[in-house]
Structure formats: structure tokens, C-alpha cells
Amino acid sequence: MSSFFTVPGKRKRPSAPEAPKKRIAASKSSAKTSAKSAKPSAKQAAPSKKRVERDDESISGSDSEDEESYNGASDASNDEGDSDSDNGVETAAEKRLRLAERYLDNVKEHVDEIGFDAAEIDRDLIAERLQEDVAETKGKVYRQLAAELAFDKASQTFFRSNTNSVTSIAACAPYVYTTTKDLFLHKWRIQDLPQHQYPQTTKRKPKKPPAPPKKRPELELWIKGNASKKEDKDYKRHVKNILAVAASSDGKYVVTGGQDKKIIVHDAETLKPIKVFTHHRDAVTGLAFRRGTNQLYSCSKDRTVKVWSLDELAYIETLFGHQDEVIDIDALAQERCVSAGARDRTARLWKVAEETQLVFRGGAVDKKPQPGVNPRSLLHEGSMDRIAMIDDELFVTGSDNGSLALWSVSKKKPVYIQPLAHGLDPPLEPEAASAEVNPDRKVVPAPTPRWITALKTIPYSDVIISGSWDGHVRIWQLSEDKKKIDLVATLGGSSEDQHDDASGDGGDKPHYRSVEGVINDIAVFERGDRGEEGVCIVAAVAKDHRLGRWSVNKGKGVRNGGVVFEIPKIPRASTNGVHDSSEGEEE
Incomplete structure (x- = not known):
């Protein structure tokens, strides 16, 4: 299955990105005097840290030496990161995942209405629906009806x-x-x-034959x-x-x-x-x-x-x-x-x-x-x-x-x-x-x-x-x-x-x-x-x-x-181990 449909685990927040390493070292050597300089450095590290998180989840954390030099900055960035998550900021990857899950839920609901268990849905059926939607957006023939x-x-x-x-x-x-x-x-x-004209509302078998x-x-x-x-x-x-x-x-x-x-x-x-x-x-x-x-x-x-x-x-x-x-x-x-x-x-x-x-x-x-047609016609x-x-x-x-x-x-x-x-x-x-x-x-x-x-x-x-x-x-x-x-x-x-x-x-x-x-x-x-x-x-x-x-x-x-x-449509063969009862009775 494509990684597009897999549900990833929780992302680990990298404790120290590599990009701002030199900037903080420079600020450490130039501004040793006051603790006030820690706050602006934290504000500068937070946006760069957010950009790295959005790029790829495979980026790992930094070395232990960098963590020591990043203690003050990481504390401030954690506060801002928490406020961002509270505000509902969603990355592009999370949005794609959310939309894909919503689409698959709709497909599963549709299949449930037909009578199949969502746990037994064949992945080929979902792939077929996805291919049909893509083909229609491209404007090409995709159904052999x-x-x-x-x-x-x-x-x-x-x-x-x-x-x-x-x-x-x-x-x-x-x-x-x-x-x-x-x-x-x-x-x-x-x-x-x-x-669909006369749906049965009770479980009892009707005594009278159904109306035409x-x-x-x-x-x-x-x-x-x-x-x-x-x-x-x-x-x-x-x-x-x-x-x-x-x-x-x-x-x-x-x-x-x-x-x-x-x-x-x-x-x-x-x-x-x-x-x-x-x-x-x-x-x-x-x-x-x-x-x-x-x-x-x-x-x-x-x-x-x-x-x-x-x-x-x-x-x-x-x-x-x-x-x-x-x-x-x-x-x-x-x-x-x-x-x-x-x-x-x-x-x-x-x-x-x-x-x-x-x-x-x-x-x-x-x-x-x-054949049999006058050429003048x-x-x-x-x-x-x-x-x-x-x-x-x-x-x-x-x-x-x-x-x-x-x-x-x-x-x-x-x-x-x-x-x-x-x-x-x-x-x-x-x-x-x-x-x-x-x-x-x-x-x-x-x-x-x-x-x-x-x-x-x-x-x-x-x-x-x-x-x-x-x-x-x-x-x-x-x-x-x-x-x-x-x-x-x-x-x-x-x-x-x-x-x-x-x-x-x-x-x-x-x-x-x-x-x-x-x-x-x-x-x-x-x-x-x-x-x-x-x-x-x-x-x-x-x-x-x-x-x-x-x-x-x-x-x-x-x-x-x-x-x-x-x-009417020609009835299909059995799918996912479910047999059509009407066909079985006829046989």
C-alpha cells in the first residue's frame, strides 16, 4: 500500500535543528553579559524550527552537544510551539492525510450501505474508486458500461x-x-x-402478495x-x-x-x-x-x-x-x-x-x-x-x-x-x-x-x-x-x-x-x-x-x-466472499 494511506505515528519534535547552530554560537560569544539576549534568540530559532518540521518527518534531532547550547532556546520555542498547536496550525502533510482519511471513510460508508463489512473491503475496490475519480477530473473515458x-x-x-x-x-x-x-x-x-417502491417495515412475513x-x-x-x-x-x-x-x-x-x-x-x-x-x-x-x-x-x-x-x-x-x-x-x-x-x-x-x-x-x-443499399442513397x-x-x-x-x-x-x-x-x-x-x-x-x-x-x-x-x-x-x-x-x-x-x-x-x-x-x-x-x-x-x-x-x-x-x-445491470459475481443469495436460489 502507498505511504499516502498509512497513518504515521506521533511526530517527535526535534530538540535542536542544525540550521541555527552557528547563529547561536556567534550570539553566545558576542553577548555573554545579560540573560535578556536569550529571549530574542529564542524568537529567532522558533520559525526556523517550524520550517524544518514541515519539510520532512524523517529529519532527526541534533547531537547532544548542540542540545546543551540550545537549552534556553528550546524552552522558549516549546512555549510558542504549544501556542501554534492550540491555534490549529496544520501542515501540508497533515492536511493531505486528513483529506485522504475522510475520502476513505466515505468509501467505506458507501460499501457498508451495500452490505459489506468495512474490515473486509478489498483494497482493489478502493483503488478502483480512486482511479475513477482521477480519470473523471482528467476528462477521459474510464467506464466500460x-x-x-x-x-x-x-x-x-x-x-x-x-x-x-x-x-x-x-x-x-x-x-x-x-x-x-x-x-x-x-x-x-x-x-x-x-x-424500492414497497419497502418492508416489519420483520413479519406479509400475508398478502406485494402490489404490482x-x-x-x-x-x-x-x-x-x-x-x-x-x-x-x-x-x-x-x-x-x-x-x-x-x-x-x-x-x-x-x-x-x-x-x-x-x-x-x-x-x-x-x-x-x-x-x-x-x-x-x-x-x-x-x-x-x-x-x-x-x-x-x-x-x-x-x-x-x-x-x-x-x-x-x-x-x-x-x-x-x-x-x-x-x-x-x-x-x-x-x-x-x-x-x-x-x-x-x-x-x-x-x-x-x-x-x-x-x-x-x-x-x-x-x-x-x-450490401443491399443503392449507392444513390x-x-x-x-x-x-x-x-x-x-x-x-x-x-x-x-x-x-x-x-x-x-x-x-x-x-x-x-x-x-x-x-x-x-x-x-x-x-x-x-x-x-x-x-x-x-x-x-x-x-x-x-x-x-x-x-x-x-x-x-x-x-x-x-x-x-x-x-x-x-x-x-x-x-x-x-x-x-x-x-x-x-x-x-x-x-x-x-x-x-x-x-x-x-x-x-x-x-x-x-x-x-x-x-x-x-x-x-x-x-x-x-x-x-x-x-x-x-x-x-x-x-x-x-x-x-x-x-x-x-x-x-x-x-x-x-x-x-x-x-x-x-x-438493469448484469449482476456481478461474488465479491469478498459474499455470495448473491438470489443467484444461489436460482441454481
């Missing part, structure tokens, strides 16, 4: 209210916030996991704007479509932005408007909080990114550079953010503290032939619509040609491009493509790819989540070398899967239903400490796109609302 999640056992729950298209969603566990085109801001409470767990989120609060208040400058709510929402990590603020150029800060508990910012000159399209702080980034169709401080409820600065509408933004722990510039086809990394920016130009296409990137940060060095973007691109801050071109991430739309019938009586099939245009309409990541992990209108939420995994992304799971079934479930006995297999409509946004949060109980994904579903009236799937089954996916 995709292999630990049981996607095949995910549950699916739909919720809605009688509103128009849901445009955006934000999460601050256990709450999610949704916004709509008809000026609603909703606050939903996501249900606890089944094992609640799955549908509960609507707690809502507020609505008023489109007729456009001329009222003092009105503190939205008067046009709400396009973006963000929630602070401390659960204190909820911020919305809309087509009315307003950014409105709400109290998260009551949804009461606190402050209205009107600095943007066009519609506000994206909002993102800096992780762990109340610093806010906003993007707008006025081609700017603005920085705000909600602790002071104040505007900080504006970032210029994009040549077209900025329609998405994301941020992590460091004082930087990334934004997507739509049809200027650039992603920009803004280093706010250094007042610099890095430009990453898109527009490329993967020219490799895809592999379109060039026309608009970069979505962006999400993986860590401080990697981010992903989604475009209108259906491709996902992986970027690194050290390269100007994409590290990897995944074409047709959500497939192609069905081809048109010849009669729909031409007005002729007997149209030729050559006039039928090639099937077009589905846009990437939603994109999210679990920060500092290898999990990437994307959405479109193909009826699925797709989960992608970042490779270990950070140079590729692979599809690992699809959430939400198709109509064929639903038919199979209805015809068969089903068993314990979860019921899946196709997510009909456009997935306009995705929010995600982890269950338990560091995701020990799984991950909750909430998708905002609507009949049309958040930025327009482009409608898809106009048939039955398309509803405005949200879908909750609860993904």
Missing part, C-alpha cells in the same frame, strides 16, 4: 399528456422535464425501481405560456414554441428556450419563473449545463453561443464563429462546450477560458459500398444536426444523411463514420413518384436515409444513444481503442415483434412496442451510485420534428409523449 447492461431485459413504459409535439427533455433524477410546441413545461417523477410495481411516470407540476402575450414585455413565460430545456445537476434550476428568443430560468421545485434573458436575436435551439456547476451554455439561430452564470443570474459572454444556425450544444465538466452548426457543416469546440475555438469540418460520406452530409460529448477529447455528431461521426479533438477529420445508422425510408411506389399512367421504375428516386434527430451519451463511458423515426432507440458502443462505434442493442420493438408476443405465450420476456413517431430528444440518468442498479433512458416522442412540421408515420399509433426504458 455497455458490456455491463442487460439490454435484453429492458422494460418499456409510455407516458403522455394531452399536449402538442414534445420538443425536448431533460433529466435530474428522479425527475424529468419535457417541453412542447404548445408552450407547456411539464415536471414528471420517474417511478422508483420495483425493489408502478411504472408510469407521475405528472407533478406544469406551467403554460400564452401566445397572446407577445406584446407584454414583462410577461415571464414563453409566447412561442419551446424548443429546448436543461436541468441543473443540483436540482435547483430548470431552463427553457424557445422561438420567442427567450431563455427563462425556473425554480425546479415549483416551476416558478425566476429570470428571463432576452439577449439572443433569434430562436434559442439548445441549452446545456456545465457538469456539476450552474454555468449554462445556449445556442441560437442567430449563429452565436452564449455563456451564462445562474449563480449570479447574469450574462457572461458571446462566442462567434458559426456561419449558419447553431442548433445543438453539449458540455461536460471542463469550461468548454461543443456546438453543431447545421448547414455550415462544422462542429466547434469552444475553450471559454482560453477564448479560442477548434473547427471540425464535416460534409464527408463513407464511400464504401453497403449514400448522400453527402447536408446538415449537422446533433452533437454530444463522450469525454473531453471525443464527441459524436449526427447528420441529415443518417450518419454518426466520431471525432477526436486531435484530428480535424472524423475518426469513424457510421453510415445509415437508422436505416432508409421505404421507397416510393412508381405511381407516387410519377404522374404517368404506367410509370417506369427508373423514375423512382432512391430511398432516403433517416435523419439523426436525437443523440446522447453517458458521460465518460462507452455508451452512445441515438434516435430517429425508425421505431427504435439504438445503443452504440465505443471500441476500446476509441476509433470505432458498434451497434450493441436496439430498444423498442417493431410491429412484427409485437405480433409475435401477442401470438405466443410470452413468458417472462419483456413486452416491447415500436416507438412510433419522431424521437426529438433523449435524456439518461443512472440508477444507484455510479449506475450500480442500471440505467434509465427517457425518449421524447412526437408526431413531427421539433424544428418544423415535417411529419412522419401519420397512421395510427403515433402519440405525443415519452418512453421510459429501464435497463
Whole structure:
């Protein structure tokens, strides 16, 4: 074990440091007459003695000869040393030791809650926690979550209210916030996991079977704007479509932005408007909080990114550079953010503290032939619509040609491009493509790819989540070398899967239903400490796109609302000699 975590014994106060030896000898020869000179010499020896003590505990005391010449000085310094310890003076080494002990106590308390004895904690677990904290402060991927999640056992729950298209969603566990085109801001409470909903308060075995767990989120609060208040400058709510929402990590603020150029800060508990910012000159399209702080980034169709401080409820600065509408933004722990510039086809990394920016130009296409795909369907990137940060060095973007691109801050071109991430739309019938009586099939245009309409990541992990209108939420995994992304799971079934479930006995297999409509946004949060109980994904579903009236799937089954996916974690093997009782019963 490192000496950082060892508890040292009591430090012995050195009786006579070596440094002031000559000074006292000189003073002895020059001033033999009076005993008054002992007091100033003691005052001079005390600070030098304190400096030596702070340097290293391995410094030993002086020789016996020096002790004889130091009798008077040591007596005076002992008095001052005692007064220093009474005043609470703490050395740098003692401070490091105190902070380390506090951190280890917190880790042990956490492990005690899980059910392990603190005396049996494996040192490897503590080292792992330390490594994770260091990796997060450095802004690097340190969690391989995709292999630990049981996607095949995910549950699916739909919720809605009688509103128009849901445009955006934000999460601050256990709450999610949704916004709509008809000026609603909703606050939903996501249900606890089944094992936490009905805790047993007595030791007696209950006679009745437990009630079925609640799955549908509960609507707690809502507020609505008023489109007729456009001329009222003092009105503190939205008067046009709400396009973006963000929630602070401390659960204190909820911020919305809309087509009315307003950014409105709400109290998260009551949804009461606190402050209205009107600095943007066009519609506000994206909002993102800096992780762990109340610093806010906003993007707008006025081609700017603005920085705000909600602790002071104040505007900080504006970032210029994009040549077209900025329609998405994301941020992590460091004082930087990334934004997507739509049809200027650039992603920009803004280093706010250094007042610099890095430009990453898109527009490329993967020219490799895809089996069974018409080459005319592999379109060039026309608009970069979505962006999400993986860590401080990697981010992903989604475009209108259906491709996902992986970027690194050290390269100007994409590290990897995944074409047709959500497939192609069905081809048109010849009669729909031409007005002729007997149209030729050559006039039928090639099937077009589905846009990437939603994109999210679990920060500092290898999990990437994307959405479109193909009826699925797709989960992608970042490779270990950070140079590729692979599809690992699809959430939400198709109509064929639903038919199979209805015809068969089903068993314990979860019921899946196709997510009909456009997935306009995705929010995600982890269950338990560091995701020990799984991950909750909430998708905002609507009949049309958040930025327009482009409608898809106009048939039955398309509803405005949200879908909750609860993904459990694969149970781990036994640790520290403690065996999982549930696994033993199954065996």
C-alpha cells in the first residue's frame, strides 16, 4: 500500500535543528553579559524550527552537544510551539492525510450501505474508486458500461399528456422535464425501481402478495405560456414554441428556450419563473449545463453561443464563429462546450477560458459500398444536426444523411463514420413518384436515409444513444481503442415483434412496442451510485420534428409523449466472499 494511506505515528519534535547552530554560537560569544539576549534568540530559532518540521518527518534531532547550547532556546520555542498547536496550525502533510482519511471513510460508508463489512473491503475496490475519480477530473473515458447492461431485459413504459409535439427533455433524477410546441413545461417523477417502491417495515412475513410495481411516470407540476402575450414585455413565460430545456445537476434550476428568443430560468421545485434573458436575436435551439456547476451554455439561430452564470443570474459572454444556425450544444465538466452548426457543416469546440475555438469540418460520406443499399442513397452530409460529448477529447455528431461521426479533438477529420445508422425510408411506389399512367421504375428516386434527430451519451463511458423515426432507440458502443462505434442493442420493438408476443405465450420476456413517431430528444440518468442498479433512458416522442412540421408515420399509433426504458445491470459475481443469495436460489 502507498505511504499516502498509512497513518504515521506521533511526530517527535526535534530538540535542536542544525540550521541555527552557528547563529547561536556567534550570539553566545558576542553577548555573554545579560540573560535578556536569550529571549530574542529564542524568537529567532522558533520559525526556523517550524520550517524544518514541515519539510520532512524523517529529519532527526541534533547531537547532544548542540542540545546543551540550545537549552534556553528550546524552552522558549516549546512555549510558542504549544501556542501554534492550540491555534490549529496544520501542515501540508497533515492536511493531505486528513483529506485522504475522510475520502476513505466515505468509501467505506458507501460499501457498508451495500452490505459489506468495512474490515473486509478489498483494497482493489478502493483503488478502483480512486482511479475513477482521477480519470473523471482528467476528462477521459474510464467506464466500460455497455458490456455491463442487460439490454435484453429492458422494460418499456409510455407516458403522455394531452399536449402538442414534445420538443425536448431533460433529466435530474428522479425527475424529468419535457417541453412542447404548445408552450407547456411539464415536471414528471420517474417511478422508483420495483425493489424500492414497497419497502418492508416489519420483520413479519406479509400475508398478502406485494402490489404490482408502478411504472408510469407521475405528472407533478406544469406551467403554460400564452401566445397572446407577445406584446407584454414583462410577461415571464414563453409566447412561442419551446424548443429546448436543461436541468441543473443540483436540482435547483430548470431552463427553457424557445422561438420567442427567450431563455427563462425556473425554480425546479415549483416551476416558478425566476429570470428571463432576452439577449439572443433569434430562436434559442439548445441549452446545456456545465457538469456539476450552474454555468449554462445556449445556442441560437442567430449563429452565436452564449455563456451564462445562474449563480449570479447574469450574462457572461458571446462566442462567434458559426456561419449558419447553431442548433445543438453539449458540455461536460471542463469550461468548454461543443456546438453543431447545421448547414455550415462544422462542429466547434469552444475553450471559454482560453477564448479560442477548434473547427471540425464535416460534409464527408463513407464511400464504401453497403450490401443491399443503392449507392444513390449514400448522400453527402447536408446538415449537422446533433452533437454530444463522450469525454473531453471525443464527441459524436449526427447528420441529415443518417450518419454518426466520431471525432477526436486531435484530428480535424472524423475518426469513424457510421453510415445509415437508422436505416432508409421505404421507397416510393412508381405511381407516387410519377404522374404517368404506367410509370417506369427508373423514375423512382432512391430511398432516403433517416435523419439523426436525437443523440446522447453517458458521460465518460462507452455508451452512445441515438434516435430517429425508425421505431427504435439504438445503443452504440465505443471500441476500446476509441476509433470505432458498434451497434450493441436496439430498444423498442417493431410491429412484427409485437405480433409475435401477442401470438405466443410470452413468458417472462419483456413486452416491447415500436416507438412510433419522431424521437426529438433523449435524456439518461443512472440508477444507484455510479449506475450500480442500471440505467434509465427517457425518449421524447412526437408526431413531427421539433424544428418544423415535417411529419412522419401519420397512421395510427403515433402519440405525443415519452418512453421510459429501464435497463438493469448484469449482476456481478461474488465479491469478498459474499455470495448473491438470489443467484444461489436460482441454481
